[in-house]
Each structure stands twice: as structure tokens, then as C-alpha cells.
Amino acid sequence: MVQNVSVGLLGLGTVGSGVVRMVEGHQEELLHRVGCPVYIKRVLVQNLDKERSCHINPELLTSKADEVVSDPEIDVVIEVIGGIERAREYILQALSNKKHVITANKDLMALHGAELLSAAEENGCDLFYEASVAGGIPIIRTLVDGLASDRITKMMGIVNGTTNYILTKMDKENLTFEEVLKEAQELGYAEADPTSDVEGIDAARKMAILASLGFSMNIHLDDVEVKGISSITSEDLEYARQFGYSMKLIGNAKKDNGKVEVSVEPTLLPDTHPLASVQNEYNAVYIYGEAVGETMLFGPGAGQLPTATSIVSDLVAVVRNMRLGVNGKSVVAPQFDKQLKKDDEIAGKYFYRLHVKDEAGTFSALTSIFANHEVSLEKLLQKPVGDNGVAEVVLVTHTTSKQQNDNIYQQLRDSGVVNQIKSHYRVEGGAQ
């Protein structure tokens, strides 16, 4: 039986330092849990002389990746350098050297997950990636093990903390997107280049990973429809409140009759929805299973120690497998071929805020556009805007198809009845 386990760490940034802290600081618990000592043997860094936020023996540091991924004494490689190509190359090397791999890299898993998982299987190695989605929430383990026997038909996630923080703050303090973003950047909650977060790309990567697992199908990042939050205004949030909704950036993955849709977009949730009360930088994933019904996992989506917790939990699983001699057996290949829904198979309700001419006949012309597409309205509100002869109309449709809604959107834009489509969002209905 394995007598002790050496770990190689690729990267010593925020998360890497957290892993060092947790492994060093929890020696007694780790020993109890896995039955043998676990220690960090080597750490890849870019700059050997940089000051470190965690206490680490400088002799462990190296600037040569090969000294980690090819060291015959290292059993497990933890990848926290981020980025795509370099991380992919190191992980493939580590796997071909029969090292188990743990990664927090959602970008990599969303793009190359299938390739890396099959490389792990071929080499009889574990490849775990709990930390790649929703930092401290054990969502991947839940999908793989906890709900193993159920048929999951729907997942909705708040899987990006930065955007949830921005939307919460805009809503509570009546601030604009730009104001909150600036503040978030100053506080370090948002990156200097916030594109990946605010445009929904980060969330889309996570939803590709979740949908692949939950639906047992290879879902690629390109399969995810993405829309960000940068055009959301205070007016939108105000109307949402009036209608009893909360605005969230929602990753939505749904399966009907074997076909799936996956999207990330600003979505109006009824205040009674379990995700509606998820505030600030927190993440949550709502899962609907045929047997289990509604469940939700809530927790920190990022942060040094939450992310390190998930990584060290993966490490515990790898070491237990090593001691039992069963690594590389946990990958379950996708059960189904990918089948994406067409636009006329995607159902939704939609919110519109429109500026129209405040004159006789406009309202009737407007509503007839919806009626002509056989879409009825669930909520409707009209009020004058200033004294420039413009009225604001806010409405929510009943459930229709994405295709029908796209047709309506085009006709609203082109018909001459509407001056401007101020905003347009998906609305989550009460029904499944």
C-alpha cells in the first residue's frame, strides 16, 4: 500500500498559495482521512525570487515545469497556473508520466475536457476538477455521485460571482453598471479587463462543464448561447422589482426528449425562485431531477480558501483511490450523443421594455404584433416618458418558442411602431 504521497504544484498564485496553506495546515486531518502523509514536493513558479504570501521552503520552488511533471517521485500534479495551452501541455505530460491530475482550470476543461479525461483514462490516472466550477461548492461531485441515479432535466446556475455582485449592488443601491463595475475593480472583485466575466464567457465555460456532466453528453463551449450584463440599466431593475422579479445572470441548461439547450443570459427570476435570493458574490446551482425534484447548492464561487478546499477534497479522493489501487476508474464516458435543440424547440417567456409613440393606435398596433405570432401577454404596463410624445411600454410574454420570439423582436424593430427596443430579457417561468 502507498506509504506517502508527494504532490507537485503548478503555480503559486492566490489559489496555489491557498493549497499550500491547507495542505500544510491540515496535516493531522489529512493523515486521519487518508491514512498516510501527504506533502508538497515541488512548486512551479515563474519568478523564483518573488515574495510569497504563504510560508514555503524556497528549495521547493522551481521555474522548470519538467521538474514537476516528470519527477518520478511525484504522484499527483495540481494545476493552478490557468491559461489554456501551457496548462494543457503540462497536464498531458503529467498524465503520460502516470501522475494523477487535479485542476481548477475551467477554461481548459470547457475547451479540452473530453481530450484530457480520455488521456487520464488511458493512463489509468485520476483527473479531478471540482474547483473549476463554483469554487467552494461541491457541484461536480454531486452531479457525478449524489444524483448518480436520477435523470437530470434542468440545471440553472449563478456561476459567476463578479456579475452577481454587480447586479446585487446595482439593484440595492440604485447604481449604474459602470459605477458598480468601477467600484468592484477597485475592491479587486472584478478584473482590470472584466470582459470574460461581464460578457458571460466565464459562466458559459462552467455551464459547458456542468451540462456535459449532468446530461452525460459532450457539450462544448461553442454550444452555449451567451449574452452578458453590460447593457442592463437601473430602469430594467426597477421594472423587474415592480413585476416581482430579480435580475440574475443565469446559466440555463435544459433537456427535453433527449435534446438540450445551454445558454447564459440575464434572466428575470420570480422572487420565489430559490436562486432569486442569492446575493453578492455567492454562487448557486439549482438542479431539477425527474426523481429528486428541486435541489440547490449554494456557496462561495471563488476565493483563495474555498477554491483550495475543493482542490484538497479532490486530493483526498485521489489519495484514497491510490491507497485502494483504483485510480482512473471514475471517468464515466458520455452516455448520449450530443443533440442540440433548434430555436423552435426552445421555450421561454420574454420581457420587453419599449419606447413607442404616445399616440392613438400605437398600442393596438404593438399588441397585434404579438397576437399575429400567437403569443399572448402575461404582464403589461405603459407610462409616458417625459413630455416628448414618447411612452414606455413594459411587457412580459407568456411562454413561446425562441424562434417565435426572434420573429417578434425583428418585427418590433422594423415595423415603425416601436421607436426603440430599450431592453429585452428572458424570464424564468414558474413551471418546469
Next chain:
Amino acid sequence: MVQNVSVGLLGLGTVGSGVVRMVEGHQEELLHRVGCPVYIKRVLVQNLDKERSCHINPELLTSKADEVVSDPEIDVVIEVIGGIERAREYILQALSNKKHVITANKDLMALHGAELLSAAEENGCDLFYEASVAGGIPIIRTLVDGLASDRITKMMGIVNGTTNYILTKMDKENLTFEEVLKEAQELGYAEADPTSDVEGIDAARKMAILASLGFSMNIHLDDVEVKGISSITSEDLEYARQFGYSMKLIGNAKKDNGKVEVSVEPTLLPDTHPLASVQNEYNAVYIYGEAVGETMLFGPGAGQLPTATSIVSDLVAVVRNMRLGVNGKSVVAPQFDKQLKKDDEIAGKYFYRLHVKDEAGTFSALTSIFANHEVSLEKLLQKPVGDNGVAEVVLVTHTTSKQQNDNIYQQLRDSGVVNQIKSHYRVEGGAQ
């Protein structure tokens, strides 16, 4: 390698029928997940001739437990008969015959968990019990695996659906406890004898199981302080709302400096607490870990298919272990000896609703009782009740010890200043 797996089922009530439905109805998925067929070979029932709600071959039924727990062809025994002694005996027999066991029996696990787990380990068998706490929520797996590397310092749970349903309904529709209980009984949400639910005993059993796992310590049912919901009034809920609280029956497990407290009692939660928005019959468990921070799992606490989902997930885990030849290795013995907090080590805030004489000096006498115990007040409200010279005083203390609060309670009762202590609850503070 194991080529197929036969399951023996003890009990064919609601949950047992759900297990049959899920195993029969998910053959293809099960085969994909575990790599071999899994079928139900024998089912213990009390009455062979009773009509069944699930489709089952009558030849599988038996009224002799021995034909399940001693059948050499049966690999896994699922216990869903409930009760204590008979279930314990059958499980011990099954384990001594080297059969893996899955149980949904919280009463049994809360009382005899340690004994059964060590019997399983001695026989090299798995004993899984995910369904025993919070039906469809994979909370046990999360504590054992997902947060394996963290130090959990606090768990708070809404782990009884019946009481949460009653409290939600009382609050929303302004009904009395008795009215809602009667309705719940008629709808089948509450038992004819509701004692175990409404007096908090069911929740206490679950908290003993969770605390044992989360704190790695043998916590027995007797270690849990229990108070039920039957004396909660509409007035209490009304004042709670005014103060910005929601009333929930909360299982509370807390660890400080190696010592633990475990209780189940009606508790006022700030409306911003993640558990405050858990409505109706839903369950949720909030976990605070040193590294991960706040997480929460939410889902159905009971019901045929949610509970069966957890059982079949356990079954998938057992079968995977069988195919890898690693059963009986997942039990981690408690790391720590049990140490319970004394009353002066338990911290809390407390809510009081008091009837006092509406006359000069009373108010000062009342507040000086708190001041004499060095407890200050966070919220205070006084109003006359009718015209009988009685005033109602409602207050919330700042954090104090349970010991100090017990002293205050006694003095309030005996001092002559207070006519009646109408109600008295624990209040969850904002801080950890």
C-alpha cells in the same frame, strides 16, 4: 470482476416501492454507470397478498427476512422497513453474511450508527445511509467527500419538512399551529401521531447523524437539546416579522475550541440568512467551514422518489466499490473524543415576549434584571394589551451565554415583575 448484482429489499412501503420503480425504470442508466446489470432479487413484506403500488413480480416477495439477509446470491441489502430493533437485527445479520447494506433509517443510525458502522468495517462491507438525512439532498456525501479537507465549525439545518411546512403556512396565512397541523394531517403531510415531528425528535436524530460526521465525533441522540414547535403562536410570528426575522425549527451544531453543542429548537433567523427563505416542506442544510466559508444545500427532505434517489445513489456507490473490490474502506472512524459544551460555553441571542403590569417602575425593574446579568438588549418594543392593565414587552438580547439566559429566565419567572413569559426563543445572530 463482478458480473451482475442482486439486491434484497427489506420493506415495500412508500420508499421501498420508489426504489423498485427507480431500479427497474433506470436499467439502462444503471448499466452505463456501473458497467453491469443490477436487479432486485427478493423483497421482504409483511403481507404477501396486499395490493402493491409498484409493478413487481409476486414471486420476488417473501415474508421471511432470512430469505433476504441469508440468501448467498444477494450482494446488497436495502433496509426500508423502519423502526429500531428489527431493522438493527436484520442489518447485523446481513453484514455478518458479508452483504453490503443501504439504509434510510435515521432513528436507527442516530441510536446505533457507531455499532453498525463498525460491524460493517469488520465484515469488509459498505454501510451507506445518505437517505437517512434530508431525503433527496446529498448532504452526507458532501460532508464525507466534498468538504473532506475543511474544518467544519457550524451546521444549521431545516431537516424536518413537516414542521417547516407548518411554520410556513402559519406565517403566510396567519393560522394557528392547531389549524395547520389538522390540515397537514388531512393532506398526509403530517402523521396521525405527529409528536416525533412537531416536538423536534425527528430533527434531533438527523442532527446527531450530521454532527457525528461533520465534527468527526460520536454524537448520540441524547446529546441533542430538543424543543418543538407546538407552543409557537401567531403573535410570535407577527413580532418576528416586525423585527425582520423568520421563525424556523433549526437544528444547530456548533464547534468551538474542540467542544460541541447540538440542539434543535425554534429559532428566529434574520431574513437575510440563507435558511430564512426555505419554504414549505423543503429541507436545507447550511454549513460553515473554516476554509470554504458559507455553503448551503437545499432540496426535498422526504418523499418517495427523492428518498429513493439517495438510496439508488448509494447503490451505485456500493456496486462501483464491488467492481473495484474496495468495499468497506470508506468508513472513517471519528477523529475526536466527544466533548460537549457546558451551558456557560454556549453563546446565543434570545427573544422574549412578556406580559407585565402596565404601571410605573415595571419597565425599569424588568430591564434591570437583564442589566444585573450584564446582558444588554438589541431590540425592545412595548405596547398595551387590552385594557386590563397588562402591557406586552417584546425584546431581543445581545449575545450572552445559555447559562446567563437561563438565570435571567428564572428570575423573570420568579421576580414578580413579569406576569407571564408568553414565549422565549433563540435568535440566530449575524456573526459566526
